[in-house]
Amino acid sequence: MAADLSSGGGGRERILRAASRLFLSQGYAATSTRDIALAAGIRQPSLYHHFATKADILHAVALATVEPSLRKAEELAADEKLQPFDRLMALVDFDVRLLWESDRSSSAFALVAQGTVVEMDGPIDRFSELQWFYRSFIIGSSPGWGDLSGDGLVGVIFSMIEGVVFRRAYEEVDVDEVAQQTMAAVARLLTQPETRMKR
């Protein structure tokens, strides 16, 4: 499902990759569509064929971080063979890998931290949809218990997954380990002591 993130070729894809890099290195405000066209090796009229404005490019960069995970969540929700907990683990695995591996994710997250993306409705609606799936898989797995349940449980799990971009900045660790560790932590947060004792 994430093939479009890494696939090489098309003009649209080259524009998005160049724009991500420039937004990261010099900031959104300081980047012009001319800079983007130049970095993408594309003439400006071709760029305008794909995107009418710089804001449209930012929009597409932000969506590219969330769309693959959202499609994965929809696919998991539709698979009736899976229990909510299996869906949750598969989504955590997918999302952690996407956040870790995509340059675009650090760009989009830097922009979110800057408040740039928050002013746009489209991407934020899609992030909310993804959170809705997380919430549904989490609450379906465990209603929570003790001092951590419902929204609080969803919130700390969400922080732990998104926070992965910071681990990448500091630690030398590979993505398989990070995905395994994050899944193990989510499972531990959801599993009641009684249930665990039986295992």
Add this chain to the structure above:
Amino acid sequence: MAADLSSGGGGRERILRAASRLFLSQGYAATSTRDIALAAGIRQPSLYHHFATKADILHAVALATVEPSLRKAEELAADEKLQPFDRLMALVDFDVRLLWESDRSSSAFALVAQGTVVEMDGPIDRFSELQWFYRSFIIGSSPGWGDLSGDGLVGVIFSMIEGVVFRRAYEEVDVDEVAQQTMAAVARLLTQPETRMKR
């Protein structure tokens, strides 16, 4: 210990506040020391009295996110009445509130996500020191067990705390709740089922 983050007045403080806002809104590269002096309401020669270069200002902005937590960690480590677990909880509480409440933290984190701060040794050394305290308090509380221990345990806890800046962007929730939820989650990740059953 965090008083210097909010204290009003001095020129240095005004420069740091103005610089944080500008780095966030228009990016580091696009911000000049002239812009910073103007926004701080200070003449450029006065700015140069405090900071020789723009990089020195960025350095100070990044340190301001980590220094108060590091001082808190040192203070907790020196308090012999406390157990490692109490030290850890107090540090999580302090750090989550600092990340949530300081504008400067989103600025520094956006810069880390951009890779700007990672190229500087000073702040990254201080972040590593803070991680060292986290590690020592975590491992002192619990060696970990099952599929999550040692570095993996430290890593997921670190992600969960740093990831708080993203929750702030999306959720309407207050800092007391977030601090409580994060402490509860850390406790749950550390507590073995047997121990929990006895409570």
